[in-house]
Amino acid sequence: MKVLNSRTGEIEDFSPLHGNKVYMYVCGPTTYDYSHIGHARTYIAYDVIARYLRYKGYNVFFLMNITDVDDKIIDRARREGVDPLELARKFEKYFFEDLNALGINSINYFARASEYIPEIIDLIRCLMGRGYAYETETGIFFSVEKFPHYGELSKRKPEELTVHRVTPDSTKRNPADFAIWKKRESSDEIGWDSPWGYGRPGWHIEDAAIIMSHFGAQLDLHGGAIELIFPHHEAEVALAEAATGVRPFSKYWVHTGLLTVSGVKMSKSLGNFITIREALSRVDAEALRLYFLMSHYRSPIDFDWSKLNQAKSSLEYLYGVLEQVANTLTTNQVTEDEKTLLERIINLKSQFIAAMDDDFNTPEAVARLFDIAGEVNKFLNIQNALSGQAKNQILSTFRELGKILGILQKELEKAEEIPLRDLIQLIIDIRSELRMNKQYGLADKIREKLKKLGIIIEDTAAGTRWKSVSSQQSG
RNA sequence: GCCCGGGUGGCCGAGCGGCUAGGCGGCGGGCUGCAGACCCGCUCCACAGGGGUUCAAAUCCCCUCCCGGGCUCCA
Structure with a gap:
């Protein structure tokens, strides 16, 4: 069996680290809104991969995270005047309903970020101890220059990462450094106590902590949509490999192509999304699956109702x-x-x-x-x-x-x-x-x-x- | 600006050095009392354009054009 490994850019023979056991992880949703069919495309792709690995006799443990601590959740909860975790649970419930309706049943365990705070804190402590992270008045940051392999996964040179959409935090030593702990005023918003005061984890660290607490220093297959390769997956690799010294963090990296509508990426922030619910009210889940599976998982799909009807x-x-x-x-x-x-x-x-x-x-x-x-x-x-x-x-x-x-x-x-x-x-x-x-x-x-x-x-x-x-x- | 992917017949979409992709749609025929379904055939050198390499290029190399994604919010 062969897999295109994003890490090496090569088509490689698939051979897991430990016999026929496959540790598999895919980045799950941030539960602040309904999931759209772009998400469905990705999750269906990994559902089929997991199903097929099992069909081939592998003993697959498929782990997925649920990001329930996040700026967007906090923003929406504040606007609606509800507790952020309550909001996250509500959309998590809808997410599970959607997965069920889509026939995605291959995932063994869902890990909520909010339930891994001690593991995250341990990981940060470890990284600071090894000199990969430093504290400023706004938070704890991972120092990109300390990790020589930064940029390998996404094939980027650190010196080229000079364009920033968001103004970098001025306390950072290097604009490319990323937050692993965000300090917050305790009265202000959701957070936890830590050795560095009240606050909450940064975006990338939850995945690294969740994976390491379930699988250890290495896993076999890490998946997600291509948009996540940088900075998210790159940061995960840096965090895990810096903390354990074991490389590679994931033996295989798999990335799915994005779903576009009229050539533009479907995304919540652009507002051009079709929810899974809406799609399934018009067409059977199996038809949607077939539509997606008639393209390769890595190819982009430009969504169109008429194409879905063809399927x-x-x-x-x-x-x-x-x-x-x-x-x-x-x-x-x-x-x-x-x-x-x-x-x-x-x-x-x-x-x-x-x-x-x-x-x-x-x-x-x-x-x-x-x-x-x-x-x-x-x-x-x-x-x-x-x-x-x-x-x-x-x-x-x-x-x-x-x-x-x-x-x-x-x-x-x-x-x-x-x-x-x-x-x-x-x-x-x-x-x-x-x-x-x-x-x-x-x-x-x-x-x-x-x-x-x-x-x-x-x-x-x-x-x-x-x-x-x-x-x-x-x- | 820099870094990745892509551009395949009416539409979608595999293939990635020589060997039928497949689907959807359309047209013609077969089978039919009629209808539908099904079967067969067709849908002109299908491979963005221009150069090269090779006995052989959609497939490899170079240049150009166009599209998408990323460059610290994202599946």
């Missing part, structure tokens, strides 16, 4: 094939053609796996899924029957591969319930007799009535087929 049509096609397989007559005979079909499917399945092994190439993997569907369709177009064994193998292949991507997991609903299936078959048989006797009026009436019940009748050269619309509907 929705694609998903419906796949479900249509599943329905056809489930509703095809079952025979005892295994024909030669059927054996050929099953061989092709096995071959395509291994191509799917090969694509996933190649830096999680989901577009390629999805293409192979469509190839399987095409093969099955071609077969059913000629023969309207399958052996029970073939049916099971086809359906389980779709389910198994779909599960890696988090799609094709919906029940085929009534189609799989045998008594109803037999009943529908009976009606179809009667209708076929009517058609043979050219009693089309009555035959059409049956078709119309069944359609109203959500059952679609299709007359083909190989016989009459049916499917239920309910299982294809997107919610």
Whole structure:
């Protein structure tokens, strides 16, 4: 299995530090507002990565932080006149609801920054002890020049970091130094007591402290969106490696591409965002997942509703094939053609796996899924029957591969319930007799009535087929 | 200004030295009592432009243009 490692810029063989155990961490949200589909894109990408690693037999521990102490939370809480942590909890709850709705279920543990204050303080103490951090009247800062590898991850030279969007704190020795503890007036706002007085942690240190307290000095895979590579991930590396002296902090760094709208980054601060809720009110979660997975995780996606609808049509096609397989007559005979079909499917399945092994190439993997569907369709177009064994193998292949991507997991609903299936078959048989006797009026009436019940009748050269619309509907 | 990514057919989107990507849409045909679904074919040298390297370039090198991201708020 190969992964493009942002740290080295190379495609590398994936081999975890400790046997088949994978310690994986992804930067989670700052819970001050609803999550948007840009976040969804990133979290879906890592959900699929974690699912796939597990599929390959790795024992993955997937850790994610929740930033619940932050300027934006404090600002919004102040405006709304509520407690900052209460506000953070409220949006955290919505975040979990969104993850659930998106089918993101691979994360083992969520770590709130506010619950790691002692660990953060310990880390700061350690960094000061080793001479990497210094105190001023406004806070504790990490000294970038003391860490010779600063800039390696994001491929930046410290001397080039001279443009600043925000005026640097004047007490810093070097404008590139970053705050790891912000001193605050105790009466003023949320904070904790520390050896350097009342205050709260800086942005980057929470991730380093959380990771180190769960995984130790090193982890296998660290992920996040590309926008975080500098300064956030660069700072995390500096903090952790300075504190432990162990390099590299993360063996693999993985970065996802951003989601844009009309070519502009979707972000809360720009106000051009579509919440996960809004997207899911219009289209099924699996369609959204498929839309994102039809691009590589590193490629930028320029969001457009019409493109999302394309993915929705694609998903419906796949479900249509599943329905056809489930509703095809079952025979005892295994024909030669059927054996050929099953061989092709096995071959395509291994191509799917090969694509996933190649830096999680989901577009390629999805293409192979469509190839399987095409093969099955071609077969059913000629023969309207399958052996029970073939049916099971086809359906389980779709389910198994779909599960890696988090799609094709919906029940085929009534189609799989045998008594109803037999009943529908009976009606179809009667209708076929009517058609043979050219009693089309009555035959059409049956078709119309069944359609109203959500059952679609299709007359083909190989016989009459049916499917239920309910299982294809997107919610 | 500096540092990263990108620019692929009607739309989306893989590929990253030679070998069919795939999807969506459109058109034509097959199958049909009709409808839909499905199948087959087509959608003109698809690779931003210009130079090079090579037997061979979308893929490697150089230059130019355009777009996005980062430069201490961000998934």
